[in-house]
Amino acid sequence: MTKHFDRELEKLKKKIxxxxxxxxxxxxxxxxxxxxxDSDLAxxxxxxxxxxxxxxxxxxxxxxxxxxxxxxxxxxxxxxVAVIKINNDLERxxxxxxxxxxxxxxxxxxxxISFHFDYTEMAEIAAAMLKQSLDALIxxxxxxxxxxxxxxxxxxxxxxxxxxxxxxxxxxxPEEMTYLINLYLISRHLERVADHATNIAEEVIYLxxxxxxxxxxxx
Amino acid sequence: MSSxxxxxxxxxxxxxxxxxxxxxxxxxxxRINAHSEHRVTNLIHGKxxxxxxxxxxxxxxxxxxxxxxxxxMTCRDVDVYYGDKQAIRNVSVDIAGNEVISMIGPSGCGKxxxxxxxxxxxxxxxGCRVTGEIILDGMDxxxxxxxxxxxxxxxxxxxxxxxxxxxxxxxxxxxxxxxHGLSRSRLxxxxxxxxxxxxxxxxxxxxxxxxxxxxSLSGGQQQRLCIARAIxxxxxxxxxxxxxxxxxxxxxxxxxxLIHELKRQFSIVIVTHSMQQAARVSQRTAYFHLGNLIEVxxxxxxxxxxxxxxxxxxxxxxxx
Numbered sequence: 244m245t246k247h248f249d250r251e252l253e254k255l256k257k258k259i260x261x262x263x264x265x266x267x268x269x270x271x272x273x274x275x276x277x278x279x280x281d282s283d284l285a286x287x288x289x290x291x292x293x294x295x296x297x298x299x300x301x302x303x304x305x306x307x308x309x310x311x312x313x314x315x316x317x318x319x320x321x322x323x324v325a326v327i328k329i330n331n332d333l334e335r336x337x338x339x340x341x342x343x344x345x346x347x348x349x350x351x352x353x354x355x356i357s358f359h360f361d362y363t364e365m366a367e368i369a370a371a372m373l374k375q376s377l378d379a380l381i382x383x384x385x386x387x388x389x390x391x392x393x394x395x396x397x398x399x400x401x402x403x404x405x406x407x408x409x410x411x412x413x414x415x416x417p418e419e420m421t422y423l424i425n426l427y428l429i430s431r432h433l434e435r436v437a438d439h440a441t442n443i444a445e446e447v448i449y450l451x452x453x454x455x456x457x458x459x460x461x462x
Numbered sequence: 463m464s465s466x467x468x469x470x471x472x473x474x475x476x477x478x479x480x481x482x483x484x485x486x487x488x489x490x491x492x493r494i495n496a497h498s499e500h501r502v503t504n505l506i507h508g509k510x511x512x513x514x515x516x517x518x519x520x521x522x523x524x525x526x527x528x529x530x531x532x533x534x535m536t537c538r539d540v541d542v543y544y545g546d547k548q549a550i551r552n553v554s555v556d557i558a559g560n561e562v563i564s565m566i567g568p569s570g571c572g573k574x575x576x577x578x579x580x581x582x583x584x585x586x587x588x589g590c591r592v593t594g595e596i597i598l599d600g601m602d603x604x605x606x607x608x609x610x611x612x613x614x615x616x617x618x619x620x621x622x623x624x625x626x627x628x629x630x631x632x633x634x635x636x637x638x639x640x641x642h643g644l645s646r647s648r649l650x651x652x653x654x655x656x657x658x659x660x661x662x663x664x665x666x667x668x669x670x671x672x673x674x675x676x677x678s679l680s681g682g683q684q685q686r687l688c689i690a691r692a693i694x695x696x697x698x699x700x701x702x703x704x705x706x707x708x709x710x711x712x713x714x715x716x717x718x719x720l721i722h723e724l725k726r727q728f729s730i731v732i733v734t735h736s737m738q739q740a741a742r743v744s745q746r747t748a749y750f751h752l753g754n755l756i757e758v759x760x761x762x763x764x765x766x767x768x769x770x771x772x773x774x775x776x777x778x779x780x781x782x
Contacts (some may be wrong), residue, residue: 245779312722314738440471453767 248313253321255305259326259333262298263377266333269295269340270373270436272374274366276344277429282351296336303332318450325450329380332439332446336373337379339432339439346432349425353437359421360426365401368394369433372440379447388451391444398437405430522551525769526759528748534698535580535617542575542584542592542753549575553594553755555748557699562721562730564740564761567750568776573733575699576750580731581617582610598698615642618692622704624684626676626691631668634676634687635659638695643648654694661727662690663720683711689720693728693759700724702732706739718743737777741765749773 269288276284306327309315315323372394379388409427413420448454529536533556542550547595550572557563557580565573575584584590596603603613615638626634635655638644647653655672659665664686667678676687685705692700704723706714721730721743735741740747740761747764749757749772757770768774775781 248779316737317768317774319778320766346551 248309248315248319251305251309252281252319255309255326255362257304257359258298258302258305259330260377260381262295262302262330262333263380265295265298266337266340267370267373267377269337270370273340273343273347274362274370276347277362277366280338280351282346282348285347285351287342288344289348292337292341295334295402299334299337303327306330320448321453325380325446329443332442336436336439339436342432343429346425346429350422353419353422358409358416358423360408360430362405362429363404365398365430365433368398368401369437369440372398372437372444376381376440376443376447379393379444380450383447383451385428385448385451390448395437395441398434402430464687498713522754522756522760524554524755526757526764527746528555528755528758530556530561532559533557534598536595536597537580538595538597540576540579540592540596542572542579542593543589543591544587544591545589546549549753550579551753555755555758557729557731558746559729560725560727561746562725562732562744563746563748563758564744565731565736565748565750566735566776567756568781569735571750573748573750576729576755577703577733580699580701581614581619583614583619585610585777612642615695616697616751617699617701618695618697619701619703620685620688620705622694622707624681624688624708626679626684626687629676630673631659631676631679631687632672635690638691642695655761656691658694659687659749661693661724662686663716664690680713682709682716685709685713685717686720689717689724693724697728699729699731702730704733704735707735714739737765749776751776 269291272284272288275281306323309323310418313319372391375387375391379391405427409423409430413423416423443456500622535557537556538554540550540553541548553572565577567573578584579592579596580603582592584592585621592604598613598616603606603617620686629637631770632655635658636651638652639654645654656665656669660666664683666672667683668687671678678686679687685708689700689705706717709717712779718739721732724730732740732744744761746758747761748755749764749768749770753774758765759769764773765777772781
């Protein structure tokens with residue numbers, strides 16, 4: 244029974260990691276689309292989201308099956324619970340990539356105006372957080388998971404900057420309101436990507452330590 | 463999961479590691495953690511292996527919360543020997559009032575031996591020697607002056623296989639109160655029988671057939687009859703040695719419901735091989751391994767985040 248069970252866990256692990264890889268790729272594409280304002284790329288991101296959705300459902304079904312058939316406890320139970328939650332976070336990150344792509348499609352219609360907010364740093368941090376959260380999951384690296392929690396503040400700060408700068412730009416260019424709103428929303432979506440990566444890191448900590456560190460409990 | 467430079471106490475997280483090569487002694491693990499991974503490899507495979515083995519032969523410290531604020535029974539430094547063989551090593555634990563504590567562990571780990579010490583059932587086994595202190599209501603139950611007959615009324619026992627006396631249902635329950643002189647009249651005795659059968663959840667099923675032999679009942683009913691027999695003599699603690707292992711899931715469910723009810727009045731120590739049962743019925747869980755009490759903790763904590771690697775390995779089915 245244990246061998247069988249370990250095989251099931253291994254299968255689930257592979258599946259959640261392949262979902263992670265899929266989501267990571269979409270986030271990179273979304274970031275590339277922000278830089279290049281490429282609406283074709285945006286379209287590709289939007290149209291391929293179903294792959295993520297399907298994998299998410301498969302992972303969830305695997306988890307339910309393992310819970311029903313093996314009644315795991317201790318580390319195995321924490322692993323399944325963590326996977327269920329991480330699965331959800333990954334799917335939501337995929338949605339954020341789609342949201343970014345939709346914003347890019349709107350923005351791409353407009354000729355470049357004088358105001359532009361550089362999202363490079365924010366996107367880099369958010370993508371790094373996602374990558375590291377998945378690495379922390381693979382290697383069960385609790386130190387890395389804790390580091391991710393601190394990175395989230397940097398993303399929030401940049402979003403704050405984007406908010407004040409774009410607000411200012413709205414005052415100066417009220418005729419560009421639609422463009423600026425879409426530009427601002429990108430910061431919102433990137434911030435959500437970072438939030439979900441933080442959630443994943445928190446789940447990894449729970450998986451390793453058995454301690455729930457959500458809601459600032461780690462501070 | 464790929465392996466990486468992870469602290470040893472996290473080693474159990476690596477699903478593919480071989481449990482046998484990982485040192486299990488807590489002090490040893492702490493010491494090893496202070497060294498590099500390279501050293502760890504040397505230490506496990508090299509000369510130190512023997513030291514690790516000898517560490518395994520020593521009694522272990524129990525992790526978790528073996529002691530409670532208001533214990534009904536306290537056990538301190540209990541050792542049990544069968545001839546030269548030591549079956550229980552230095553076990554210290556409290557049994558709280560009105561709690562269900564489950565004892566889990568692989569076969570031969572000493573859990574049954576241990577609970578049989580709690581009402582001196584081991585006295586009947588030749589060559590069995592118990593040292594240490596087991597105190598019930600301020601009295602060491604192994605004191606020479608203690609009479610085991612009233613002791614076994616105070617600390618009742620329910621066995622794996624239902625073992626009703628070859629008597630009527632009524633007499634099965636009435637026998638104990640009669641020999642312990644707990645009733646002054648027939649009427650009083652009848653009241654004890656009725657209330658015991660009611661508390662054991664059996665009254666409605668047998669009230670019209672009290673003169674039928676106890677053995678005519680189904681397995682689950684027989685086990686509840688044995689529980690009624692145990693509670694008829696007014697115990698403080700009830701020991702249950704795998705009480706459901708011979709029962710189907712429905713009869714098991716009824717016994718488990720009964721355990722929940724009985725907890726209000728008694729302390730219950732249950733030995734079980736079913737982890738799910740331990741999780742369902744008990745407030746605290748104690749894990750035994752090779753005669754050592756490895757870990758005692760709140761049941762929910764033990765089954766979500768056990769503190770000791772051995773507990774983790776056992777409850778996740780990776781040793782046993």
